[in-house]
Amino acid sequence: MIKVTHLTKRFGKTTAVSDLSFEVGKGEIVGLLGSNGAGKTTTLRILACYLPATGGNVTIGGHDVFTDSMAVRKIVGYLPEGVPLYPEMRVIEHLRFTARIKGIHSRKERSERIHDVISACCLNDVEHRLVGQLSKGYRRRVALAACLVNKPEILILDEPTLGLDPAQRRQFWALLRNLSHPHTVLLSTHLLSEVENVCQRVLIMNKGRVVASDSPRNLAGTVTGGRRLSVELQAPREAAMKQLRAISGVTGLSCEPQGAWHKFLVETQSGSDVRQQIFETVVNNDWSLREIRSEHGTLEDVFVAVTEESGLE
Amino acid sequence: MKNFLTICCRELAHHFFSPLAYLTITVFMGVTGLVFWGAVRQTLGEPISPQLLLFHPSPLWLMIIAVSVAITMRLIAEEKHTGTIEVLLTSPIDEAAIVLGKFAGAFCFFLAIVAPTALFLVVLRSFSVGLNSPDLGKIAGGYFCLMLVGSFYISVGLLASALTRRQVMAAVLSFSAIIVLFFAGYFHHLFDEGPIRSILLYISIREHVSDFSMGIIDSRPVVFYLSSTALMLFVATRAVEARRWKQ
Numbered sequence: 001m002i003k004v005t006h007l008t009k010r011f012g013k014t015t016a017v018s019d020l021s022f023e024v025g026k027g028e029i030v031g032l033l034g035s036n037g038a039g040k041t042t043t044l045r046i047l048a049c050y051l052p053a054t055g056g057n058v059t060i061g062g063h064d065v066f067t068d069s070m071a072v073r074k075i076v077g078y079l080p081e082g083v084p085l086y087p088e089m090r091v092i093e094h095l096r097f098t099a100r101i102k103g104i105h106s107r108k109e110r111s112e113r114i115h116d117v118i119s120a121c122c123l124n125d126v127e128h129r130l131v132g133q134l135s136k137g138y139r140r141r142v143a144l145a146a147c148l149v150n151k152p153e154i155l156i157l158d159e160p161t162l163g164l165d166p167a168q169r170r171q172f173w174a175l176l177r178n179l180s181h182p183h184t185v186l187l188s189t190h191l192l193s194e195v196e197n198v199c200q201r202v203l204i205m206n207k208g209r210v211v212a213s214d215s216p217r218n219l220a221g222t223v224t225g226g227r228r229l230s231v232e233l234q235a236p237r238e239a240a241m242k243q244l245r246a247i248s249g250v251t252g253l254s255c256e257p258q259g260a261w262h263k264f265l266v267e268t269q270s271g272s273d274v275r276q277q278i279f280e281t282v283v284n285n286d287w288s289l290r291e292i293r294s295e296h297g298t299l300e301d302v303f304v305a306v307t308e309e310s311g312l313e
Numbered sequence: 314m315k316n317f318l319t320i321c322c323r324e325l326a327h328h329f330f331s332p333l334a335y336l337t338i339t340v341f342m343g344v345t346g347l348v349f350w351g352a353v354r355q356t357l358g359e360p361i362s363p364q365l366l367l368f369h370p371s372p373l374w375l376m377i378i379a380v381s382v383a384i385t386m387r388l389i390a391e392e393k394h395t396g397t398i399e400v401l402l403t404s405p406i407d408e409a410a411i412v413l414g415k416f417a418g419a420f421c422f423f424l425a426i427v428a429p430t431a432l433f434l435v436v437l438r439s440f441s442v443g444l445n446s447p448d449l450g451k452i453a454g455g456y457f458c459l460m461l462v463g464s465f466y467i468s469v470g471l472l473a474s475a476l477t478r479r480q481v482m483a484a485v486l487s488f489s490a491i492i493v494l495f496f497a498g499y500f501h502h503l504f505d506e507g508p509i510r511s512i513l514l515y516i517s518i519r520e521h522v523s524d525f526s527m528g529i530i531d532s533r534p535v536v537f538y539l540s541s542t543a544l545m546l547f548v549a550t551r552a553v554e555a556r557r558w559k560q
Contacts, residue, residue: 048403052557069557073405080403084396088330100319101404146400 001026001154001184002047007056009042009208016042018208020056024186024201029176031195032188033303034205040188041081043205044158047186048078060154074103077152077183081159083143087132091123091142094131095149102150117145121175137168144175157187161194173198192300204306212306219302228295229266231278235287237262243285247277261290316410317417324388324418337383338426341376348372349433362448367433368455368526374518377459378466378491380426385470386484388415389553393478402556412550416471423463431456451528458525461538462518466491468545475552 002024009017017039024030034040045051047058049069057064063071086094095114104110118127121141126134131142140160147155160176161169173194176185189195195202196216204212204219212219233240237255244264245253252267268274275292282289328334352366367373389412392398401411434452466487473487474480498517504510514520521534 045399050399050403050556070405070407073403076403078400078403080396080399082396084400086397088327097319097323098400098404101316101401101406103405105315 001028001061002186003057003059004043004047005057007043007046007058008054009039009046009051010054016208017046017053020205020208020210022203022210022213024184026184027182028201029185029187029199030201030203031199032186032203032205033190033192033195034188035190035307038205039208040205041158042208044078044156044186044188045080048076048080048156049073050078050080074150075153077147077150077155079143079147079155079157079160081162083139085131085139085142085146087130089131090128091131091134092118092127094142095145098146099149104150113149113151117148120148120179121145122171136163137165137171140164140168140172141175144172148179153184155183155185155187157185159188159190161189161191169194192303204303206307212302227268227272229268229275229278230291230293230295231264231266231289232258232261232291233264233282233287233289234261235282235285239285240264240287243281244278247274247281248272249274249277265295316406317414320406320411320414321417321421324415325421328384328418328422334422337380338429341380341426342429344376345373345430346433349430349437353437362451362526365526366437367430368459368522369519374462374495377427377463378488378495381423381463381466381470381491382484382488384419384422385467385474385487386480387474388419388471389474389549390477390480390483394480402553408553409550412471412475412546412553416468416546416549419467419471420464423467424460427456427459427463448528451526454528454530455522455526457530458522458534461535462521464542465538465545468542468549469494472545472549472552475549 002022004020004022007017007020008015020039020043032040032043042051046053047060047065049065049072052066057066059065060072061075063075065072086097089097092114095117096110099110099113104113118124121144123138123141123145126138131139134142144157144160147157161172164172169191176198187199200215202212202214202216202219203210231244237257240262241253241255241264244250244266249268249272250266251269252265254265256263256265266274266278278292279289348370349367352370356366389398392401402408431452469490470483470487473490474483476486477483494516495518497513498519501510501513501517504513515533515537521531524531524534
């Protein structure tokens with residue numbers, strides 16, 4: 001649905017986006033991560049036909065954003081970072097206005113669509129209130145409803161939960177997940193924990209380039225290299241260290257005392273699973289085992305690792 | 314066309330739902346009413362047409378300039394400042410429809426401000442004894458001129474608003490441009506016959522108003538105002554489009 005090829009954007013001597021390439025498939029929810037100034041907003045603005053690119057190509061739904069921007073704008077719903085709305089309008093008036101400028105000129109169809117998005121975004125209670133009097137959470141919902149009013153195939157959301165409290169953020173993501181119409185979604189955020197729950201794929205940007213792209217789980221795997229197990233045992237420390245280190249596939253071992261128990265962190269080679277051998281060792285030595293758990297790296301670890309790595313280059 | 318009407322209606326609604334609009338209308342009516350009353354008192358007993366008393370005093374035109382600047386300064390600059398321009402420009406709507414819709418909305422509001430001045434002539438007629446029936450054709454000529462000048466001033470203000478994201482800057486830009494054009498016509502007598510004098514006479518609002526309010530409809534000022542308005546709107550559209558130009 002979205003194909004970005006060698007996209008470059010310069011503002012004077014500053015390069016905001018540099019030779020950026022990626023694709024987003026139909027129905028995918030993809031998160032664009034990056035620190036401030038990484039080029040996320042610039043990229044999304046180019047995709048939404050708001051800014052021109054300095055070089056490269058972008059096609060959305062088969063239409064070029066530079067030469068056929070009107071066709072692109074018809075199929076894209078764009079939520080800008082600041083959630084700009086007309087504060088003097090009532091919610092229903094704002095949605096009517098947005099529906100009109102998005103090409104829904106039939107009164108009946110407009111009413112149906114507005115009714116649908118008001119229900120989908122839970123705006124029934126505030127539909128006759130002035131936009132300027134709403135809380136941030138409701139304003140985000142109004143902006144999302146305005147995005148959805150013409151049933152766009154693609155949603156481009158720039159920092160959609162910025163400024164919301166945790167409860168409002170949770171509601172927003174639930175809303176996005178529960179949309180009945182299947183959308184292709186490209187969103188930017190710097191809240192990594194949310195991306196892990198919502199996005200099927202993550203693109204990490206740094207200094208205008210994509211430095212990592214995969215599912216959140218796979219990315220988390222890459223940062224730890226292999227696998228890390230947390231094993232809690234009641235056993236003599238030295239003997240346990242010796243026996244665990246002897247297991248084939250174990251590459252590292254550390255121990256933390258926890259009262260009468262010890263917590264061993266076992267690093268293993270990528271692809272090897274030593275849980276069975278650990279269990280057998282415990283049984284053979286007549287030790288007590290209260291937990292054996294796989295520990296994965298977090299997306300935050302990945303983010304820090306890849307941005308530091310690319311910063312050193 | 315539908316998008317143009319949508320933008321136009323939004324602009325009109327924005328004006329009429331704001332208390333500032335009614336304050337503007339009140340101040341405009343108050344000042345122009347006082348000016349008209351003063352002109353009537355000064356010319357008591359003189360054989361002078363009432364429409365000249367309405368359309369000739371300079372304070373009326375200064376108020377027209379002030380109102381035009383006040384109406385137009387926010388049109389696009391405010392959208393840029395609040396970011397709503399991002400919503401408009403990423404919607405499937407042509408830039409020309411945005412500019413023309415905003416122009417039409419502002420012009421309709423301008424008409425709503427100046428139209429009540431016709432009441433001055435009605436009141437004057439009602440309370441005057443022995444005054445001849447007003448020449449409706451000449452009055453219509455005066456208002457036609459007012460509309461032409463108003464559309465031109467609004468287009469200049471719209472262009473200024475499209476060039477900046479700060480309303481104050483837009484107001485300063487449009488006021489400066491309009492005031493230069495307005496006073497340029499006053500200085501034609503400083504020059505001997507020649508191209509400069511001709512140009513100053515050609516753009517002199519005072520000359521145009523005199524002709525129109527005497528029932529003389531000259532096509533040259535009509536062409537001047539309509540073509541200048543069209544040019545300003547074209548440049549304003551290009552200024553809004555410029556964001557999309559490949560760099």
